Amino acid sequence: MGELKLMKGNEALAEAAIRAGVDGYFGYPITPQSEVIEYLMAEKPHDRTGMVVLQAESEVAAINMLYGAGATGKKAMTSSSSPGISLMQEGLSYLAGAEIPCVVANIVRGGPGLGDIQPAQSDYFQSVKGGGHGDYRLPVLAPASVQEMSDFVPLSFDLAFKYRTPVLIVSDGLIGQMMEKVELFDTMPRLTDEEVTARYPWGTNGKPKGGERRIMTSLDLDPHKLEKHNFHLQDKYRTLEEDEVKYELIDCDDADYVIVAYGSSSRIAQKSIQLARKEGIKVGLLRPITLWPFPKKQINALIKQGVKGFLSVEMSAGQMVEDILLTVGDRTKVAHFGRYGGVIHSPEEVLEALKQKIIGG
Amino acid sequence: MTEEIIIAGFGGQGVLSMGKILAYSGIMQDQEVSWMPSYGPEMRGGTANVTVIVSDERISSPTLTCYDTAIILNQQSMDKFESTVKPGGVLIYDPNGITHFPTRTDITIYTIEGAKLAADMGNTKIFNMVVLGAYLKVKPIVQLENVIKGLKKSLPERYHKLIPLNEDAITMGMKNVVTS
């Protein structure tokens, strides 16, 4: 068993970055995720593993530092919160286009605009539909506990390098600020320069002796070549949809109704399910762990199983519900319940919404 | 066993660290714990509160609307949280600074003169440990030895010399909590 600690989600994410063998973290403070860079600076990761930590002058600079470091085959990471993630969208588009692996964590807060600093899930569209310009998708992992804030860091890097893509960790102020018990995984050593060069021949880290130079770019002025590159990207996204969907089912075996919720909302919904079952209402929970690719097949399986309605519970005005609707169509009832602007729904009001919108509606 | 607690008072009273020590104590005896603070501008000189859950099972929602126990350390928190205690639950408060006393009859109400006792002991910083002692007397959800272990885990090494003082404060709280 690994080391047990009581940590904030943000601290667990930072500690996991050190332990996962990240080479460079580049970030800019913003509430409610500043603990990430504060923790990293205090921990002196350069002494522990050789990891570099740099406070950039802006989120725009930070994401481009990831581009530089990631394009050489090194593990690069940043984190921010909603307004900062908006500033990074240009960079994410370039990273996706140039196929540069890296990990970006968004500790979501209320919006739009400057919004507030309380937890929200209103960056779902931005996370799963592209966010920046051009045809691209990013794998999106949504932790629902402090433990997952730690575990999803190495998981994200595995995906990032397997598919040569940026990976988003989408959490929120609640998971970021909350403390829970976390079992820390053992430190994985950083790859040496030689290992990076051998393992990632695409890395622009100095032209190989006697070999060809490498170019890392998202530019191709020939539309036919660029279309071909897009075909390649789309193939990659289809493979991700086929192979990398992750989800959790709770109490779904006998469920008449299913709440679909991720991250913080899924935690609150678990309580709602307990309350419902005390009243004899058979409710289950489908928790998407990958927001993209979305667990469509699982929703189909639940319909086949006889589920009579889905309630999407989100701290947003209704974003994930669109993906549920795309999957369900008119086969069964789908509704959304959400609080937004940084307001967290209570377990009781979720249950009430289920009764009103799905069971009675 | 699942115990859902709200601890609320002024920033600087040690509300968050009391919750943290309680959570760490739970970990020391293999329980699941969560600690969810209020955060943001309201913390700066204003009220601070934290929801702590200690359970034998996986914890669902870390934020709640009603609690088994409310530990209340100022008037604003009394106004806000008295009504959130579940029927049959517990409310513990320090009467220091309270002008409108709790009135509910479907819960058990205790008082602890935390501020006064800490001052008598010569260190107002151990106020929160006195209150923690009062709580543990009423709800012994974690054993004292695990609280000490939790303190060791949550305090930096340089503060370990203060652990005996904290232990005294907890004992003081245990001895002096009274039903109101």
Added chain:
Amino acid sequence: MSDIHTLSVQDIIKPENLVYEKTKLMTDKTLSYCPGCGHGTAHRLMMEAIEELGKENDTIGVAPVGCSVLAYEFMNVDMQEAAHGRAPAVATGIKRVWPNKLVFTYQGDGDLAAIGTGETIHACNRGEQIVMVFINNGIYGMTGGQMAPTTLPEMKTSTSPYGRDVNMMGNPLKMTELIAQLPGTHYVTRQAVHTPAAARKTKRAFKKAFQNQIDGKPGVSFVEVVSNCNSGWKMTPIDSNKWMEENMFPFYELGDIKVDGKLIEK
């Protein structure tokens, strides 16, 4: 009759008759720059410097957005293409995780002194151990001759068709003098490539800049090249060089501004 008239093509290409060789760190790809433009010369001088320093396999370059967006097609070393203005941040990311490699940026005036001002100043202020090359031709060439932050007062461009009115459009920005003030810059110089003599000086500047990085000298080595844009300026190449000498050089004075971390007294 001199021998030269008797030399056949076969004689000319004999190795012993070699008088000049293109550096192998330039690819054979035809340059996309307008005939008469200084970019090609600047590329070649940089690549010669890197080759002569023996750093072909240890160099990572960052290309900008602008006329030199395709610099990576011509520079035969590992290259990354940055988003507009972000090259210094990209280079920071590279250098921080590969501290022993040579890292350079190559940017125009729009990239370095307008959209990327923040990245430029902060990379210089942090003292990143990189080489920054700044091609200043006072205009946006790639997009068709719009006003740049470096456009001279009264100079006509497609977005200042009656001349740059400094009261309305602001003053030209001397980015190089600005960053020279920062403690994070080690070597700051302004050169040109329009004559053989100027090109030789510029090559020495590039070599010095890269040598600083090899030697681990603290901070940025920054080389500005004042260059022409005959297309954007709507002149013949020769006229554009003359105009540059008469108008650009008095405002953007050539020479070293900071050497070994010390500002040059004028």
